[in-house]
Amino acid sequence: MNTGQPEQEGRPIGRRVLLGTLGLGALGVVAAPTLQRGLESFLGSAADKDPTGLTGLLPNGGGFRYYSVASSVPHKNATTYRLTVDGLVDRPRTYMLADLRALPQTRMVRDVQCVTGWRVPDTPFEGVRLSRLLDAAGVRPSAGAVRFTCFDGTYSESLTLDQARRADVLVALRMQDEDLSHAHGGPVRLYVAPMYFYKSAKWLSGITVTEDVRPGYWEERGYDIDAWVGRSNGRDDEPTS
Amino acid sequence: MSLRADAPAAATTVRRFSRAERWVHRTTAALMGVCVLTAACLYIPELAELVGRRALVVTVHEWAGLALPVPVLAGLASRAFRGDLRLLNRFGPHDRVWLRAALRRDKRRAARPAGKFNAGQKIYAAWIAGATLVMLGTGLIMWFTHLTPLVWRTSATFVHDWLALTIGIVLAGHIGMALADPEARRGMRTGSVSGEWAEREHPLWRR
Numbered sequence: 214m215n216t217g218q219p220e221q222e223g224r225p226i227g228r229r230v231l232l233g234t235l236g237l238g239a240l241g242v243v244a245a246p247t248l249q250r251g252l253e254s255f256l257g258s259a260a261d262k263d264p265t266g267l268t269g270l271l272p273n274g275g276g277f278r279y280y281s282v283a284s285s286v287p288h289k290n291a292t293t294y295r296l297t298v299d300g301l302v303d304r305p306r307t308y309m310l311a312d313l314r315a316l317p318q319t320r321m322v323r324d325v326q327c328v329t330g331w332r333v334p335d336t337p338f339e340g341v342r343l344s345r346l347l348d349a350a351g352v353r354p355s356a357g358a359v360r361f362t363c364f365d366g367t368y369s370e371s372l373t374l375d376q377a378r379r380a381d382v383l384v385a386l387r388m389q390d391e392d393l394s395h396a397h398g399g400p401v402r403l404y405v406a407p408m409y410f411y412k413s414a415k416w417l418s419g420i421t422v423t424e425d426v427r428p429g430y431w432e433e434r435g436y437d438i439d440a441w442v443g444r445s446n447g448r449d450d451e452p453t454s
Numbered sequence: 455m456s457l458r459a460d461a462p463a464a465a466t467t468v469r470r471f472s473r474a475e476r477w478v479h480r481t482t483a484a485l486m487g488v489c490v491l492t493a494a495c496l497y498i499p500e501l502a503e504l505v506g507r508r509a510l511v512v513t514v515h516e517w518a519g520l521a522l523p524v525p526v527l528a529g530l531a532s533r534a535f536r537g538d539l540r541l542l543n544r545f546g547p548h549d550r551v552w553l554r555a556a557l558r559r560d561k562r563r564a565a566r567p568a569g570k571f572n573a574g575q576k577i578y579a580a581w582i583a584g585a586t587l588v589m590l591g592t593g594l595i596m597w598f599t600h601l602t603p604l605v606w607r608t609s610a611t612f613v614h615d616w617l618a619l620t621i622g623i624v625l626a627g628h629i630g631m632a633l634a635d636p637e638a639r640r641g642m643r644t645g646s647v648s649g650e651w652a653e654r655e656h657p658l659w660r661r
Contacts, residue, residue: 222544222546223544223545223546223547223549224544224545225543225544225545226543226544226545226549226576226580227542227543227544227545227576227577227579227580228543228580229580230577230580230581230584231580231581231583231584231587232584233584234580234581234583234584234585234587234588235584235587235588237588238584238585238587238588238591238592238613238617239588241588241609241612241613241616241617242592242595242606242609242610242612242613243609245608245609245610245612245613246608246609248612249608249609249612280502280508281502281503281506281507281508282506282507282508282509283506283507285506286506329611330608330611330612396499396503434509435599447599447607448608
């Protein structure tokens, strides 16, 4: 062992470890759909019994993930929150939180599907049907779309008028049977049940009826505008509504 | 009698890394650090909430990841760096002894024969290089979603997420071991280590 230069000789194990790691990575990509399904069901059941919440930090650990495109988002409450409805309507209006709470509420329990892959099953949302607010405002015949703006100052979304009038599109005030928390887009967010969750704009502050659809924040960055779960963004998830 | 006892070994210094090698390490570490920090801001809810600016953080993460292999590729121009890569690649009989001892948690010096790099360092180097390339590949699939079949994106995300977690743990081990060994850190910082340290930690080096 001490003769000559023991270091220069020997077998090229390093190269094999490197190539083996690459091979495992490729194998992981191929086997991912199967592995992911197994892990999701395992971690999903483990998360139910996990008091620390650490499983929520694991990939596919279940639960929601916080995405915000703004640097910081102001907090709004019952006294400071306003929702304006304007654009191509006969009766523009500004709602306070209490106004929205006074309207008939609809509760829906559906899966939430994010375009990045995570899915949260059976999540209750509760709020006012968007169609009710649109009808109250009196949409003009020339209108074809609805644009949503948010008090984070950056995010925007849009739906065609037909999509916006669906019964499973809510201006949501409650989620998981609690008032919407700030992290989940409270006090008021959009909830578009049949579409990927980026359509469900958080911190909703403006509803503007327009002639045509204007691409929203992520849509200008490549996401599909008609974001039906399972039929857009190249994904084949189980539809949510 | 013993030459070694007469010569004040601790006073001698030994060159361990060239300037080029240290810069390869420094820039790789900085880029890896950016990747890890931005990843944390995208992934850990509390940090995501604190930092926001998702589109910006994604862009920084993507470009740092793309640049991550560049220092190593540039380092190939250095003869010293190529020489060390050769040493990292080749495993001799003493490396098998070292790995066995590591598995038994045998910390005695005699049980851990090592050349310029011990077997653990060699495995780490090869694995982190492979893992970085897997992260790069899966990252590119997630970035340029229209270049590959779309089913691949979810699969790539799956591998990217879990491998990121693994790399995070292994990197923490790498940094923890460096923190525990000031002389090893001096070697990476200044390029030189004490002869006494070299003799103790890497007895087969310079034989």
